[in-house]
Amino acid sequence: MDSRELLVETMSDLLWERGYADTSPRDIRERSGVGQGSMYHHFPSKRDLALAALERNVAALLPAVSDLDGRGDPLARIEAYLTRPRDALKGCKVGRMTQDPQVREDPVLLAPVARAFAQAHVSWVRVLREAIAAGKLRDDLAPERLAHTLMAVLQGGYVLAIAQQDSAPFEDACAGAVDLLRAAATSTSNLKNDRRK
Amino acid sequence: MDSRELLVETMSDLLWERGYADTSPRDIRERSGVGQGSMYHHFPSKRDLALAALERNVAALLPAVSDLDGRGDPLARIEAYLTRPRDALKGCKVGRMTQDPQVREDPVLLAPVARAFAQAHVSWVRVLREAIAAGKLRDDLAPERLAHTLMAVLQGGYVLAIAQQDSAPFEDACAGAVDLLRAAATSTSNLKNDRRK
DNA sequence: GTCTATAAAAAGATAGAC
DNA sequence: GTCTATCTTTTTATAGAC
Numbered sequence A, B: 001m002d003s004r005e006l007l008v009e010t011m012s013d014l015l016w017e018r019g020y021a022d023t024s025p026r027d028i029r030e031r032s033g034v035g036q037g038s039m040y041h042h043f044p045s046k047r048d049l050a051l052a053a054l055e056r057n058v059a060a061l062l063p064a065v066s067d068l069d070g071r072g073d074p075l076a077r078i079e080a081y082l083t084r085p086r087d088a089l090k091g092c093k094v095g096r097m098t099q100d101p102q103v104r105e106d107p108v109l110l111a112p113v114a115r116a117f118a119q120a121h122v123s124w125v126r127v128l129r130e131a132i133a134a135g136k137l138r139d140d141l142a143p144e145r146l147a148h149t150l151m152a153v154l155q156g157g158y159v160l161a162i163a164q165q166d167s168a169p170f171e172d173a174c175a176g177a178v179d180l181l182r183a184a185a186t187s188t189s190n191l192k193n194d195r196r197k
Numbered sequence C: 001g002t003c004t005a006t007a008a009a010a011a012g013a014t015a016g017a018c
Numbered sequence D: 001g002t003c004t005a006t007c008t009t010t011t012t013a014t015a016g017a018c
Helices: A003-018 A025-032 A036-042 A046-069 A074-083 A095-099 A107-133 A143-164 A168-183 A188-196 B003-018 B025-032 B036-042 B046-069 B074-083 B095-099 B107-133 B143-164 B168-183 B188-196
Strands: none
Touching: A003 A025, A003 A036, A003 A046, A003 A095, A025 A036, A025 A046, A046 A074, A046 A107, A074 A107, A074 A143, A074 A168, A095 A107, A095 B095, A095 B143, A107 A143, A107 B143, A143 A168, A143 B095, A143 B107, A143 B143, A143 B168, A168 B143, A168 B168, B003 B025, B003 B036, B003 B046, B003 B095, B025 B036, B025 B046, B046 B074, B046 B107, B074 B107, B074 B143, B074 B168, B095 B107, B107 B143, B143 B168
């Protein structure tokens, strides 16, 4: 593999594991085995390398999110996505970046993060709409809101799991969300509509 | 105010705003106005100061959480807590710390964070149990799980808001959680129980 | 308890030969 | 494109006078 690619890959891992502020040029050099000179040849600064690495992490995450776009029972897709096995203690490659002030305050570095979440939101809204249309979810639930709620459950689940150094809170949070969705599947509102007809 | 207290207060703010790794002794000195000598007189290291500051941030957060323990309609308390105005772009003083590797990997620094979330969980479970007992929530929902779900909605809501630099996703996430709880209030399960009697 | 001076180490790059 | 050497600044303290 060429040096440039190796640097990006290494930085992607370090951003996930340690974030931006706590990753030094030396960490990158030592883990990648790429020399000082090469590093600054390919990337003028740590920030430029971080940008490339961040784009890579975003790209790595989107295929997973696109599972929400599949076909078949939408509620089943939602439940499958929420309960998919994840390494909760490692956190989210993308969500993590929001806690790094040097990323958060830098519009260029924050942009890929914002884009990733915006795209995930689109997929969530679509599958939720499908679930409502299929009569699997109450029709008085707002898909745009609910999409943010379910995205937050995942992102927040990581926080809880890391705090306790135990993946159980993450799994609980997701399972609890599934419970709520199922409870909201039995549609009082739809029944009302039926009665009106 | 004495130097020691001023240092802790300043560090508390900096931990909230910038986290541990990205806060330097100089930042602390400049913002607090306390001299170098005084700082190392009161705290042998940055880590020791951070520990005191972290305990302070945890202590500042717990009174808010204890609002869940009040009296009156439990579901109303839950909704009030979820929709209370918050500065979403600033994130959570305590949850934020889970993303700092130097905190996450240090059992002593992580302990106050774990304790705070454990305590919040207790309050959440209690109010959820009350809501179920009062017939305001389906009795087939597991309070322990749901507690983690709702805590995650808040923590994850901050992540979404910071990513978009907009508090709307946070408010959406919370409002969506309230919607789901209300949908789950109309208890199919309780109705079944009624029928059995 | 506070102040100023000093300093070892790491972060974040630059220079220039090959 | 890679390598080694150099360099500035910041981090994280320590020392010792007042």
